[in-house]
Amino acid sequence: DHARLSNWYAACDAFLFASKSETQGIVLLEAMAAGLPVVAVQASGVNDVVVQGLNGFALPDSEAAFAQAMDTVVTRMFGHMGIEAKATARKYTAARVAESAEKYYLQTIKERVYKYAYNAV
Numbered sequence: 001d002h003a004r005l006s007n008w009y010a011a012c013d014a015f016l017f018a019s020k021s022e023t024q025g026i027v028l029l030e031a032m033a034a035g036l037p038v039v040a041v042q043a044s045g046v047n048d049v050v051v052q053g054l055n056g057f058a059l060p061d062s063e064a065a066f067a068q069a070m071d072t073v074v075t076r077m078f079g080h081m082g083i084e085a086k087a088t089a090r091k092y093t094a095a096r097v098a099e100s101a102e103k104y105y106l107q108t109i110k111e112r113v114y115k116y117a118y119n120a121v
Contacts, residue, residue: 009034014073015056016066017046025049032056033089037081039069049092053077055084 009015015031017040022028025045028038032049038056040046050058057069073081090096 005030006034009036012036013078014039014070016070017041018061018066019043020061022046029089029092032085035082035086037073037078037085039066039073049088051084051088055081055088 009031012031012034013036015028015036015038017028017031017038020041020043022043022045025048028040028046028049031038032055038046038050040050040056040058041061042058046058050056052058057073059065059069
């Protein structure tokens with residue numbers, strides 16, 4: 001039940017993510033919003049939101065690397081990484097993503113109008 005998802009995140013110390021096909025990183029941001037550091041296999045969505053050693057670890061596909069990163073997160077860096085994870089998640093709220101998309105579209109329209117206006121002269 002999606003309504004109870006926050007309870008599951010709250011019961012965790014970190015979020016382990018071994019998927020190589022998740023392209024948006026939404027589950028990573030959900031975990032980060034709950035203050036969970038992320039330990040994940042390097043992939044497009046992971047590389048977009050995980051800042052190495054700050055809010056988690058993005059790693060090569062290796063059990064040994066996962067175990068070492070998990071030990072580091074839980075024994076030495078949990079509190080700091082959890083704070084940074086929450087800060088990362090706040091950058092990706094719906095309002096901020098929409099604002100970023102709007103700026104991108106407006107800039108693209110402006111550049112296109114300028115390009116065609118310049119060429120018409």
